[in-house]
Amino acid sequence: MSTLEIKDLHVSIETEQGTKQILKGVSLTIQTGEIHAIMGPNGSGKSTLAATIAGHPRYTVDSGSITLDGEDVLEMSVDERARAGLFLAMQYPVEVPGVTMTNFLRTAKTALDGEAPSLRTWTKEVKEAMAHLRIDADFAQRNVNEGFSGGEKKRVEILQLELFKPKFAIMDETDSGLDVDALKVVSEGHNREFARGAMGTLLITHYTRILRYIKPDFVHVFVDGKIAEEGGPELADRLEEEGYDRFLAAAATGTVKA
Amino acid sequence: MTEMTEKARIGAPSAAPVIDGFTEEGENLSPLNAGPVKAHSHGGGVGVPDSSRAGRLTSYKLADFAPLTGREEDWRFTPLKRLRGLHTDALTGAAPKIAVSGPNGSEAPAGITVETVGRDDARIGTAGIPEDRVAAAAWEAFAEATVITIPAELQAETGVIVSVNGHSKDPAAQHIVIVAEKFSKAVVVLDHKGSATLSQNVEVDVRDGADLTVVSVQEWDDDAVHASAQAARIGRDAKFKHVAVNLGGDLVRVTPASKFTQPGGEVEMYGLYFADAGQHLEQRLFVDHAVPNCKSRVLYKGALQGKGAHTVWVGDVLIRKEAEGTDTYEVNRNLVLTDGARADSVPNLEIETGLIEGAGHASATGRFDDEQLFYLMARGIPEDDARRLVVRGFLFEIIQQIKVPALEERLAAAVERELAAGNI
Numbered sequence: 001m002s003t004l005e006i007k008d009l010h011v012s013i014e015t016e017q018g019t020k021q022i023l024k025g026v027s028l029t030i031q032t033g034e035i036h037a038i039m040g041p042n043g044s045g046k047s048t049l050a051a052t053i054a055g056h057p058r059y060t061v062d063s064g065s066i067t068l069d070g071e072d073v074l075e076m077s078v079d080e081r082a083r084a085g086l087f088l089a090m091q092y093p094v095e096v097p098g099v100t101m102t103n104f105l106r107t108a109k110t111a112l113d114g115e116a117p118s119l120r121t122w123t124k125e126v127k128e129a130m131a132h133l134r135i136d137a138d139f140a141q142r143n144v145n146e147g148f149s150g151g152e153k154k155r156v157e158i159l160q161l162e163l164f165k166p167k168f169a170i171m172d173e174t175d176s177g178l179d180v181d182a183l184k185v186v187s188e189g190h191n192r193e194f195a196r197g198a199m200g201t202l203l204i205t206h207y208t209r210i211l212r213y214i215k216p217d218f219v220h221v222f223v224d225g226k227i228a229e230e231g232g233p234e235l236a237d238r239l240e241e242e243g244y245d246r247f248l249a250a251a252a253t254g255t256v257k258a
Numbered sequence: 259m260t261e262m263t264e265k266a267r268i269g270a271p272s273a274a275p276v277i278d279g280f281t282e283e284g285e286n287l288s289p290l291n292a293g294p295v296k297a298h299s300h301g302g303g304v305g306v307p308d309s310s311r312a313g314r315l316t317s318y319k320l321a322d323f324a325p326l327t328g329r330e331e332d333w334r335f336t337p338l339k340r341l342r343g344l345h346t347d348a349l350t351g352a353a354p355k356i357a358v359s360g361p362n363g364s365e366a367p368a369g370i371t372v373e374t375v376g377r378d379d380a381r382i383g384t385a386g387i388p389e390d391r392v393a394a395a396a397w398e399a400f401a402e403a404t405v406i407t408i409p410a411e412l413q414a415e416t417g418v419i420v421s422v423n424g425h426s427k428d429p430a431a432q433h434i435v436i437v438a439e440k441f442s443k444a445v446v447v448l449d450h451k452g453s454a455t456l457s458q459n460v461e462v463d464v465r466d467g468a469d470l471t472v473v474s475v476q477e478w479d480d481d482a483v484h485a486s487a488q489a490a491r492i493g494r495d496a497k498f499k500h501v502a503v504n505l506g507g508d509l510v511r512v513t514p515a516s517k518f519t520q521p522g523g524e525v526e527m528y529g530l531y532f533a534d535a536g537q538h539l540e541q542r543l544f545v546d547h548a549v550p551n552c553k554s555r556v557l558y559k560g561a562l563q564g565k566g567a568h569t570v571w572v573g574d575v576l577i578r579k580e581a582e583g584t585d586t587y588e589v590n591r592n593l594v595l596t597d598g599a600r601a602d603s604v605p606n607l608e609i610e611t612g613l614i615e616g617a618g619h620a621s622a623t624g625r626f627d628d629e630q631l632f633y634l635m636a637r638g639i640p641e642d643d644a645r646r647l648v649v650r651g652f653l654f655e656i657i658q659q660i661k662v663p664a665l666e667e668r669l670a671a672a673v674e675r676e677l678a679a680g681n682i
Contacts, residue, residue, distance in 0.1 A: 054636050055635075055636075056632055057628070057632070077635070077641070078632060078635035078636055079635040079636075079638050079639055079640050079641065079644070081636075082635070082636055082637055082638035083638045088636055090633070090636075093633070094627075094629045094630055094632075094633040095630075096630050096633065096634065096647075096648065096651055097651055097652065097655055098650065098651030098652055098653070098654045098655040098658075099647055099648070099650070099651035103647075104634075104637075104647075107639055107643070107647060108634075108637035108638055108639055111637070111638040111639045111640065111643070112637070112638040143651070143655075144633075160637065164637070164638075
């Protein structure tokens with residue numbers, strides 16, 4: 001059982017107009033076996049939270065803490081965080097020309113485990129995971145994300161999730177830009193890994209659509225860099241009907257009406 | 259729509275322009291540009307030297323080229339002082355030795371012929387004509403030429419390795435002719451090593467339906483100076499792939515040119531260069547779309563590290579008025595690894611007809627892409643390994659094009675050594 005604990009996190013970025021505060025005190029605790037959905041309108045800071053957990057250099061943590069089983073995540077470099085068991089499925093996976101998927105997956109797995117995977121079982125594992133996610137076998141010889149469609153890139157992110165077996169998966173708008181079929185494939189991939197019982201999930205999404213396939217235990221609504229409301233799955237249903245207008249109006253007037 | 263296009267096509271060259279100074283292809287900015295394209299012009303455009311790539315002086319005679327000052331468009335990036343006399347002296351030194359074999363010292367593929375011929379051989383001058391003083395000097399100076407022929411319809415199973423080993427610092431001239439006869443298929447590697455001060459003309463005759471790859475590897479010793487004009491003539495439905503790999507030498511200047519002479523040709527031109535401190539690596543290519551319905555793709559990638567590392571890439575693509583249906587794209591990418599290095603990148607696309615499939619160019623010179631680095635590190639890969647993976651990935655894209663496994667491995671190892679030397 002692992003715990004990812006975020007306490008009173010304040011995060012800012014440097015822009016041409018100066019320093020901009022994005023997260024204004026976020027606290028959140030996720031345990032193994034839990035799925036937390038973070039929902040909110042554009043610009044509310046959802047993706048900032050994801051990138052900050054992963055350690056993207058663009059984001060500066062001004063105060064607060066992130067710990068993984070008591071270890072200070074903010075003290076870790078990006079690669080150390082990954083090796084500690086944090087995995088970010090990115091909203092915009094990056095193309096890495098000239099590096100084949102096969103080479104990349106093996107290099108990453110070796111770095112994560114501290115030893116090279118046994119070639120025979122690894123190849124089989126990769127093939128099976130690709131087949132489950134309906135990724136063509138020839139992708140293995142293609143360069144990382146290069147020329148992949150939006151949907152293909154997202155499947156490849158979930159492929160990595162299944163192969164790398166993190167303690168916590170942070171899925172940053174994995175559903176955006178996917179058609180229903182691709183959304184199902186991607187959700188099933190997550191659910192397979194989750195069902196092994198060794199992972200917790202932070203699911204960041206703008207829409208409630210993906211929550212039909214990945215059932216959250218907790219829903220947190222982000223507005224203007226803070227959690228405006230928290231609840232169970234029923235909160236997502238309410239958002240589905242009402243949208244974010246209630247929260248946006250509240251943020252403007254400074255009050256939240258239930 | 260069809261009707262409109264047809265009308266435009268018929269009306270294009272001869273009809274009087276509706277608006278003075280405009281034609282179907284757009285605005286004629288200056289009457290200076292309206293002169294006829296000259297087949298063998300001596301001097302630039304009409305009163306404007308080098309106003310078009312088509313107007314560049316070409317001649318077999320050294321005397322037709324003025325002494326270099328360094329202000330010429332095609333020499334402005336080159337440090338003439340470091341040419342060790344290639345542009346001023348008689349090229350009387352001993353030319354590097356040539357040996358032809360298969361990969362790893364094996365026998366050359368059966369059927370390939372290698373001849374040493376005199377200056378009067380009919381095959382000399384079929385594909386190339388010097389476009390600069392240094393190339394013309396070599397053309398006048400070479401005593402004998404090496405002619406490598408891939409006979410008609412021969413499909414060479416392994417690569418043909420032409421080892422060029424330099425052993426003298428005296429300015430020298432060399433002439434190599436590669437003939438790919440009809441429907442033949444082969445990979446020919448020009449493998450330059452040792453030390454030399456060399457001006458070289460390489461002519462490549464890719465005849466109808468042939469499929470030829472020429473890889474020119476410059477892995478010279480640190481002090482070598484090498485200027486190489488590599489001109490290919492592309493026949494009907496022929497395929498030509500050229501790969502220039504510039505790694506070693508003090509000053510290396512390669513000028514590959516591909517000229518389409520019949521419709522249906524396809525050209526791919528790739529380049530890889532890795533400049534260390536103090537090295538000058540220059541590549542200037544030319545694709546001459548002189549006939550309709552040909553396709554060209556150009557991709558050059560370079561890495562630079564160390565103080566005074568300088569790379570130059572100039573990509574001239576000319577789509578002549580006759581070259582309707584042309585499809586072309588050229589790309590140059592540079593990766594600057596340390597401070598103090600300089601990459602010049604100049605894509606030039608001249609389009610004389612609007613009736614083409616497509617034409618484009620792209621050039622980017624950047625440091626490590628931080629997002630690539632972040633992506634790889636976010637998968638647990640340590641920073642140093644991630645950087646190496648990215649640089650390898652960046653350059654190996656070109657190595658992957660060579661398709662001679664033994665050479666690919668050797669060049670991959672050479673790039674690894676460059677990376678290790680720079681502590682990247």
